[in-house]
Amino acid sequence: MLNIFKFLKREKRGIGIDIGTSAIKMVELKGRKGCIKLSAYGEFQRSIFPNKQSFQSGPLYLLEEEAARIIKLIKNEAQIKSRKAVMSIPVFSSFFTTITLPSLPKEEITDAISFQARQYIPVPISEVVLDWSILKSKPPHQNFGSGGKKEKDRNNIDVLVVAVPNEVVNRYVRIAQLADIELSALEVETFSLARSFSKEDDSSFLIIDFGANSTSISIIRRGSVLMAYSLNFSSARFTESISKFLELEPKKAEELKRKQGLQDKDTIAPIILPLIDRIISEVEKIVDNYRRKQKKELRIKKVIIAGGMANLPGLKNYLEEKLKKEIEIGNPFLNIKTLPILSPVLKQIGPSFAVAVGIAMRELE
Numbered sequence: 001m002l003n004i005f006k007f008l009k010r011e012k013r014g015i016g017i018d019i020g021t022s023a024i025k026m027v028e029l030k031g032r033k034g035c036i037k038l039s040a041y042g043e044f045q046r047s048i049f050p051n052k053q054s055f056q057s058g059p060l061y062l063l064e065e066e067a068a069r070i071i072k073l074i075k076n077e078a079q080i081k082s083r084k085a086v087m088s089i090p091v092f093s094s095f096f097t098t099i100t101l102p103s104l105p106k107e108e109i110t111d112a113i114s115f116q117a118r119q120y121i122p123v124p125i126s127e128v129v130l131d132w133s134i135l136k137s138k139p140p141h142q143n144f145g146s147g148g149k150k151e152k153d154r155n156n157i158d159v160l161v162v163a164v165p166n167e168v169v170n171r172y173v174r175i176a177q178l179a180d181i182e183l184s185a186l187e188v189e190t191f192s193l194a195r196s197f198s199k200e201d202d203s204s205f206l207i208i209d210f211g212a213n214s215t216s217i218s219i220i221r222r223g224s225v226l227m228a229y230s231l232n233f234s235s236a237r238f239t240e241s242i243s244k245f246l247e248l249e250p251k252k253a254e255e256l257k258r259k260q261g262l263q264d265k266d267t268i269a270p271i272i273l274p275l276i277d278r279i280i281s282e283v284e285k286i287v288d289n290y291r292r293k294q295k296k297e298l299r300i301k302k303v304i305i306a307g308g309m310a311n312l313p314g315l316k317n318y319l320e321e322k323l324k325k326e327i328e329i330g331n332p333f334l335n336i337k338t339l340p341i342l343s344p345v346l347k348q349i350g351p352s353f354a355v356a357v358g359i360a361m362r363e364l365e
């Protein structure tokens with residue numbers, strides 16, 4: 001009897017692993033939705049110039065072995081006992097598209113999606129793993145520019161389709177095997193970010209993840225991912241530019257970037273502002289294109305910034321000024337129970353742990 005009672009009370013556990021280009025992060029959460037506790041976290045930072053030889057970029061099995069070795073190391077250090085975990089796949093390794101289908105019986109949707117997806121996905125469908133989610137459509141009267149739509153169009157459903165090449169999936173499966181991890185799922189990191197930052201309200205918002213090697217931009221509405229894009233540069237390029245223009249060692253350039261950022265208006269800001277402006281103009285284009293293509297109203301209430309570079313001094317204010325939106329530095333630990341003493345450090349590392357926290361939360365749903 002006692003055992004059964006114990007079993008019923010046992011808390012769920014979720015372990016998330018984010019294999020980024022500059023660092024690997026691991027988070028273990030306990031509890032259930034609404035009452036989540038942080039049980040362990042760990043990070044191993046690799047290089048400040050990840051593009052040369054990174055966890056993601058090289059096809060070499062050596063990189064998989066390295067990633068696996070580091071995962072084992074973090075697991076050991078953070079004293080994470082369970083072998084079961086979920087890993088994230090970067091946006092730059094996936095294709096996102098939305099397709100519109102007529103209203104169909106549930107059992108016919110999968111076939112219809114893989115048939116339609118062929119037109120949009122630039123590689124043979126046999127070489128990718130497809131996933132999809134139905135985007136709840138708005139009542140017809142709310143559709144932007146839908147004035148002349150026929151009755152049958154109103155019954156259409158929009159579906160977000162995500163494709164990940166088999167080759168990418170196989171790499172993660174191999175890393176998990178080498179690290180002695182039982183992989184319970186893989187998910188594209190946009191979904192992890194959305195889980196980390198979605199609140200139970202109706203609003204649409206953007207998440208910009210400023211990683212080391214790539215910047216991902218996701219559009220979220222009512223907790224669902226509408227679309228995601230990736231730009232092939234981010235924080236490491238900023239350091240590279242500072243190092244080049246000021247003829248500094250990369251390590252020193254990285255230090256200056258983190259310490260001074262945009263607050264150094266004479267030296268650092270002029271070097272990195274053109275890169276930030278490029279990201280801003282991409283963000284604006286992405287939102288405009290989405291509105292135009294989907295012919296949907298999209299009122300972005302705020303922008304959450306994540307990734308290590310979200311902490312760049314002065315970035316929040318600059319984005320606020322340029323995008324004219326509320327900007328929030330994402331802290332995925334905000335609604336998670338932790339030791340109070342950890343709060344300052346978790347606030348600091350929060351933006352770069354957003355993916356790992358979001359994946360771990362998946363297991364507690």
Ligand SMILES: Nc1ncnc2c1ncn2[C@@H]1O[C@H](COP(=O)(O)OP(=O)(O)OP(=O)(O)O)[C@@H](O)[C@H]1O
Nearest residue numbers: 020021022023211212213214235307308309311312
């Ligand atoms: N205070 C700071 N100011 C500016 N940049 C910072 C700061 N702290 C960390 N970074 C940058 O954040 C980057 C690491 O961020 P993150 O951990 O999100 O990257 P990643 O997940 O490994 O990369 P990617 O998502 O591109 O694969 C590093 O390039 C580092 O320079």
Ligand SMILES: [Mg+2]
Nearest residue numbers: 020021211212
């Ligand atoms: Mg990342």
